[in-house]
Amino acid sequence: MHFQQTRHSFFTCGRGTLEVTETVAEDVQRAGVLSGLAHVFLHHTSASLMLCENADPSVRRDLERYFGRLVQDGDPMFEHRVEGADDMAAHVRSVLTHNDLTIPIANGRLALGTWQGIYLWEHRYQGHERKVTVSVQGMR
Template sequence: MAHQEILRLRTARRGTLEITREVAAVVSRANVRTGLVNVFTQHTSCSLIITENADPSVRRDLEMLAQRWAPDGDADYVHDAEGDDDMAAHARTVLTAVSLSVPIGNGEMLLGTWQGIFLWEHRTHPHAREVVITVTG
């Protein structure tokens, strides 16, 4: 049995947007007791992460690290068609992930106490994003 929905989001700017509740709602609607939920973003300049959901300083620190890994406007970048953040956003996506999976037990995601699912926007301006959520069980 499989159930699939597309979550349409609008990001404000670079940073994280928690989507745990939205994914949990899809899992609930799927009526799967034991299985797996896969979350996939259809974009090359944002990613998905599971990280700390209680202390926002963790996500601020992740952003600081990402700026070190892939700085905006590096003079060595060739791809900059959409601005200084263009290649940096693609690099950040490659260094993180566009897909993640979470086990389902007793009809709920089996996330740890302090885990949340986040869309990580890597562009500096707002964007429309689509996330495909597929529940199997």
């Protein structure tokens, strides 16, 4: 059994998605694992990770619009507003989604579906530096 862990920094441009599939795939290749798991963990509470359609960006835009309707910025029911109108909304969006993903590794590659990509989803208006840890374990 082999284990390798790598930490990355990504810079977002504000609310929206950033594809990180290639970075995770490179970590898997460097680890030399043929069969196992890649675990991706985001160290933040106002952004999230998701597996999503990677061919048509309108899917991610539609998700953003849906979440904008579901969790509205500046909703008067929110008490927590330390960093602005999007502060608590970003935390709610994060809780409703995921801060980690586990992807199988087969034949030395991420075993993603044909149209799947790994995305960091920024829930704040402003861009941020986001830390992600990728842990790869399995058989060489």
